[in-house]
Amino acid sequence: MFDAKELEKIKAGKKKWSEGTLAKTLSKTPEKKVKTTWSGIPVETLYTPAEIAGLDYESKLGYPGEYPYTRGVQPNMFRGRFWTMRQYAGFGSAKETNARYRYLLGQGQTGLSVAFHLPTQAGYDSDHPLSMGEVGKVGAAIDHIGDMRILFDQIPLDKVTTSMTVNAAATVLLAMYLSVAQEQGASWDKVGGTIQNDVLKEIICRGQYIYPPKPTMRLTVDLIEFCQKNVPTWNTISISGYHIRESGSTAAQEIAFTIADGIAYAEACAARGIPVDSFAPRLSFFFNAFTDVLEEVAKFRAARRVWAKIMKDRFKAKDPRSMMLRYHVQTGGVTLTAQQPLNNIVRVALQTLATVLGGNQSLHTNSYDEALCLPTQGAVTVALRTQQIVAEESGACVTVDPLAGSYYVEYLTDKIEAEVEDYIKKIDAMGGTLTAIEQGYIQKEIQNSAYLFQKSIDSGERAYVGVNKYIMEEPPVTDLLRVDMKVGEEKAAELKQWRAKRDKAAWQKALDKLREVSKTDANVMPAVIEAVKAGATVGEVCDVWREIFGQYRPKEFIS
Template sequence: MFDERALEKIKKSKEEWEQGTLAKSLAKFPERKKVFTTISGTPVERLYTPLEVAGLDYDRDLGYPGTFPFTRGVQPTMYRGRFWTMRQYAGFGSAKETNARYRYLLEQGQTGLSVAFDLPTQAGYDSDHPLSMGEVGKVGVAIDSIDDMRVLFDQIPLDKVTTSMTINAPATVLLAMYLAIAEEQGVPFDKVGGTVQNDVLKEIICRGQYIYPPKPTMRLTVDLIEYCFKHVPRWNTISISGYHIREAGSTAAQEMAFTIADGIAYVQACMDRGLAVDSFAPRLSFFFNAFTNVLEEVAKFRAGRRTWARIMKERFGAKDPRSMMMRYHVQTGGVTLTAQQPLNNIVRVALQAYAAALGGCQSLHTNSYDEALCLPTQQAVTVALRTQQIVAEESGATDTIDPLAGCYYVEAMTDRIEKEIDDYIQKIDAMGGTLTAIEQGYIQKEIQNSAYQFQKEIESNERIYVGINKYTMKEEPPTNLLKVDMKVGEIESEKIKRLRAERDPERWKKALDRLREVSQTDENVMPAVIEAVKARATIGEICDVWREIFGEYRPKEFV
């Protein structure tokens, strides 16, 4: 973008500035610290000039919104056309309680739903299972059967609202329930829109909500992708997740690199099944975190889009531009929230939402300020939604596309993160791919090392955390926290008991037998799962069929 003569002139004038104006200032007013870094530990230079982006080629590296390599966004007009989907992640207690929260949020201007399931549901256990005791409805809604799903979406038209479901190992079961409810509402599958997370690789890496070994898990994942591209064309079949990788302690570059590595594994698995890349890739989606260092986050999103576009085009031979688009949902950083001075979290979330908007997300969840203490209260979740709306309507960030493009710092950071991503992908490829890297513990160890370094910096006061290691104060114990009634477990268990007594036992048995038969072949399991949920088989009963066939995964311990 700059010729050699111009760059030489800038280099000379910068040296003069450093030796003159800067040197005099530093003699009187030394800088706060010797080394400045981002949250991820990346060094930040005192000043960025065209010298740091001398190799930038506009057409090659940036281009235009809606065109390869999508650095500047995946839509030609971005938010000048419409805002991102405002999708507050919500779920607690019973389906009835959660339905009331969903309807409240929709009334307040939310434009999409995002379902949080409780831990038993995520692990494929019914609410009356011994391992579910004390966890039913605690961190999400308890969904045992199609009956619960029916209540969850009562009076919510599934052809008008898109729904994101954060569910992984049992993703096929929950999607089957959702499709069955849509059918009951008279909504054809081609009118149903939304996303299912369906990303078990990241569960194995860092989150722990896996059930089956990697190989059968990948089979179920691909079955869902294959079924949806044929029958549910508006459904995003997987949300390849970096969010939890970042929550576990990764840097911004590691979050993007390991998520893209997982994406490569899923694309390869689909192609190994015989699916043409351009048949399924346009419905792949991603899920990322947003931390408080706004400029690093913006650079991360831009670098990720550019990297994914090039991988899909050059590595997998995609021809459809939609296959090269990294479309993603963002959630603000849960791990950044503090129980101390919780109102400070409103500011953190606002900055993180601003970063997501400047970075070009397609969907956004803003955390509630009280989430370090409890499930969000109605007041807190309203403030979180209003935060999105203020960023969208008042900040000006949505009026022009990719507003930080050309900023020397942001472009230099984008290039730096892209290089880190490429380096990690090359290392993982050299090991034999993502599954091998996970099995060897490489990715887990990289995240653990970063998490340790970050914590060490906080404890030594090298990194300031307001309210934690600086600007602390005495506080009264918090009040008015949302608490889930522990009786919800008993209530859900009674509901399951009634369901088992009322359902057609012959239809139920036939459906599970069919599922067991199909699961031992190469046939796609989705039609059998849909029939099983219609026969009122529970999530635990369906997942137990697969536990019996596939076994349960026990990862290696790494030191």
């Protein structure tokens, strides 16, 4: 971006400054010990054009809405409309969760995001022995289509978009959602939303797996293929770095391993014979946002550039939409502290600013009480207001990619991009993402970063407010949200009734059909839809596949 002569001048100037003005100050006051980003990238005192001398504006940054999308995927970003404010929510019964959704929509939230309880995510009914104690705890207890009807009661599914966090059991929950949409009279070409459907990161770090990698990938691709033909605006997968980061990765690893997963899904779709420009525009992503604002901004910009290049060069995409990295963000749950919980409001605000300056499409902000319990309604409201304040008052949305051209941010963007590309090369050389996961390489890299981070906190080398610095005695927080153990008993009783009331012959026929189809190469989605319409539960459908596919049992890698 600068001509050679000017760069020489700047380099000489910086040297002179460093040896003179700076050295004089350093001799009086030495610098602090930690001089890295939160993820550990070494950071210099000062950045000038000299550190980004190789940056070619047109090819590396370009223009928003154009390749390589470094500056954003929409030409005018938030000047047109803000990102979707989408709070992940769900607890207790479908009825309680429906009430929370209608409250949030009433408060100006613009999309829904369903948290299912762990039994649903792991493919068990609420009355399964492994569901003991878990029913309604971290999400809504959804066992069958009847629960899904209650969950979206009085919420028009052709107007509100919904994100659903189910992975291994994604086909089943999407089948229920699409069936309820039909009952409401919403045509599938008007039904929009996202399903997480990312099974690889379950194996890497999130733990809600059911089947071994190969059959579980088949279900993932079945869903993608079905939607591509029948639900054209549905985002068929949300390839997630969020949990990778929560598990301890650095910012660059978050992007690297997520993109490695993305490559694996794109390869699986291509192997199915789906043309790249038919599936790639509906791939979406999900990232984390930590408190180191500038590192996060650089991370998002680098991620867009890397993905665009991969889709164009490796997968030969022609449609620009195939090259656009569109993503949801959730602020960093793991950054929140149980100590002095109100401080978390400030952390979330900074993370929100980082997200928006990075150019997101959608955002969930965490509630300040989440290191203690599930969020209370008051805390959820503050979290949503945080987004609204950044949107309406901060000035961050008035122009596109406002930090572009900052010597430091451009340096960090290049640096993270290079680190990501290194990892992708390494994983390619190992034989691809599935092999890297099988060998525990990705898991061990993440765990090692978590370990190094913990060491830096334990030693006090890195300060964490309220945790290892500025500690104070405080009374315990009360008024926490509690889910009654009764929810489990009630749900078990309800399930018994549900199973007794349904048309047994139709239910049996639908499950038999599903079993037959699942043994072939045919797409399972139509048979899953028939099964859930006939009253089959999440656990029953998943059991059919447990029989055929077997269950995944991970090797544990401790590093």
